[in-house]
Amino acid sequence: MGEVIVITSGKGGVGKTTTTANIGTGLALQGKKVVLIDTDIGLRNLDVVMGLENRIVYDLVDVVEGTCRIKQALIKDKRYEGLFLLPAAQTRDKSAVSPEQMIKLCDELRNEFDFILVDCPAGIEQGFKNAIAGADRAVVVTTPEVSAVRDADRIIGLLEANELRNPKLLVNRIRVDMVKRGDMMTIDDIIDILAIDLIGVVPDDEKIVVSTNKGEPAVTDSKSLAGQAYRNITRRLLGEEVPMLDLETDDGFLVKLKRLFGLRTT
């Protein structure tokens, strides 16, 4: 039986789609059968981040309306075994899908896949309600900024009100130089405020932009720091214990981080 994980944030532009693409590809690289669902109807993006935009025939709305079968709408990623995308519709709006339809869809996909990752739109309206409806677990993405953390707090409250307990926090776009001079909240500051468990930290990394340009998730790039962070997060999602700092980064970065966290740099 597959597991449905929603990637959500509240605030827009903090990295939900980037995270969905990278964790999804990471899980496929670990031999899992994975489907990514883009629920951002009207503003679809997961297709371009994944480099699959030219292969769309049917979309999420076609599936729930019964215009096609699920299998017909799933785009198989030929580069990575076991990875599929169900794209959002571009010319409709969020009300074209209901939470009940999402629950039904997720339940059907559970039989075929190990993981169903749901890329949630920004906001707390219909699109959010659809995205979380069928989910078993949630990953809340934030950046180390006041507005993003505030919105994450609101989302955590809404997830818990919807029986999605124990969401995991992903802090994206951390900048060591800024943290070091006291101009960016530390991971500990953010955890202290949000009081939820951390699944991982992704540094602000130019490689994310480069990989998005090419439509190849950074998780496949062995030289990318963000890619390494996403590989670690993928393994944690699979239940592995991966030390938060040690493997997050290369050595130079590691020493800096340890200092930031007040640990001994032995």
Add this chain to the structure above:
Amino acid sequence: MILDLSKLFGRSKTSKDVAKERLKLVLIHDRANVSPQFLEMVKSEIIKVISNYMDIDESALDIQLTKTRSEEGDRVVPALVANIPIKNVKSSGR
């Protein structure tokens, strides 16, 4: 030339400290899906009860709705945190 003394002595508040403080305050209100009047009512009732037993510093009384981990540590639960400075315990309360 104006010297920024706090900077000279290296104790000035960093912008992330300001961010954290502001976030904590704004979240108290975000999290309390109760009105400020509701909190005021709770506050005055608490003062009433505790005043039967102790003299408290009403002006410094601080009550907030916040979040904490449940005792099993597996969940985040809302918590009412009250900081009530006691001036004196009344003899009748001993």
